[in-house]
Amino acid sequence: PxxxxxxxxxxxxxxxxxxxxxxxxxxxxxxxxxxxxxxxxxxxxxxxxxxxxxxxxxxxxxxxxxxxxxxxxxxxxxxxxxxxxxxxxxxxxxxxxxxxxxxxxxxxxxxxxxxxxxxxxxxNIDSIQNKRKKSWDIYSKGLTALEKAGKIQLPYLPSYATNNAHMFYVVCKNSDERASLITYLKTNGVHAVFHYLSLHKSPYYIDKHDGRKLFYSDMYSDCLVRLPFFYELTDKEVEYITQLINKFYS
The missing domain is CATH 3.40.640.10 (Type I PLP-dependent aspartate aminotransferase-like (Major domain))
Structure with a gap:
């Protein structure tokens, strides 16, 4: 797992x-x-x-x-x-x-x-984690309105799990929208990236896959965007990124 x-x-x-x-x-x-x-x-x-x-x-x-x-x-x-x-x-x-x-x-x-x-x-893991969780919370607060409006999907935290603030991502509606968002952020000085490709479509595994459709694997592979997230990231920088994303979807 x-x-x-x-x-x-x-x-x-x-x-x-x-x-x-x-x-x-x-x-x-x-x-x-x-x-x-x-x-x-x-x-x-x-x-x-x-x-x-x-x-x-x-x-x-x-x-x-x-x-x-x-x-x-x-x-x-x-x-x-x-x-x-x-x-x-x-x-x-x-x-x-x-x-x-x-x-x-x-x-x-x-x-x-x-x-x-x-x-x-x-x-010093407690102080490191507190700093990261603060950045995560600013992202979440700044983008929640977009999720409620049905424009993006934010990270989901099950009741049995805790959040270690490893990353913050948004899920767009399709790959074209994701590409446009990444380009828009880059134009405004923000480096955001997409993440893993689906394993069943990778050169190593594609000839081993039995052909079944893996909807969620492909959806997240095509639509997920990782936003900047590192210890030195400032509150103002996180707020700036959330403002850009809100402007993109306005």
Missing amino acids: VHYAGIACDMDKLMALANKHNLFVVEDAAQAIDSFYKNKPLGSIGHMAAFSFHETKNIVSGEGGMLVINDDRFIKRAEIIREKGTNRSAFFRGEVDKYGWVDIGSSFLPSDIIAAFLYAQIE
């Missing part, structure tokens, strides 16, 4: 389905740091979870991420893969008398500088 925009999927239903069919659940929590499902941190519910610290995320290290393991069966192998396919960590713990290559692996270790840079943000 993908916790898109940091908003939780309905994990109770997904875990029940996985248990019924004996499946493993890997949470895509790339955008979900400091977000919760029924008071449970996202990434703590499935068997494993992956977080991202890419430069576009709430806390960043440039590149890299974090693997969370909630099932003891996977800890040993994950450690070996992280250690370039060796049992080096077990050697340092005195569990083996020498170490060597025992599995596939690669170099996933961050440098001390990157770790320190990231750790400082973790220590």
Whole structure:
């Protein structure tokens, strides 16, 4: 399951389905740091979870991420893969008398500088999140009238989820309208972008897809616009963007 925009999927239903069919659940929590499902941190519910610290995320290290393991069966192998396919960590713990290559692996270790840079943000995550949530609220307040008028769709927050203010987006009525909005914003000095293409239409997967229509996947792929969202964004800049969007639809 993908916790898109940091908003939780309905994990109770997904875990029940996985248990019924004996499946493993890997949470895509790339955008979900400091977000919760029924008071449970996202990434703590499935068997494993992956977080991202890419430069576009709430806390960043440039590149890299974090693997969370909630099932003891996977800890040993994950450690070996992280250690370039060796049992080096077990050697340092005195569990083996020498170490060597025992599995596939690669170099996933961050440098001390990157770790320190990231750790400082973790220590200050509350202030970072408060700043981001304020920007999110200004966007929401400034654009709610357009949603009520049926001109755009804003992010939806289910009752079981929390908002970690990872991003703010609007959903236009069609791809032409989206293209016009992006061009209009760019003309006025605002860089807004569309997001992912539908996986079933990607070069990798298109010949594997069975041809079913995936309405919502295509709709969001064709109509969603991500608005500027980063820690240094000022309240006045957010207000300016909301004013531009309101003017576009007036």
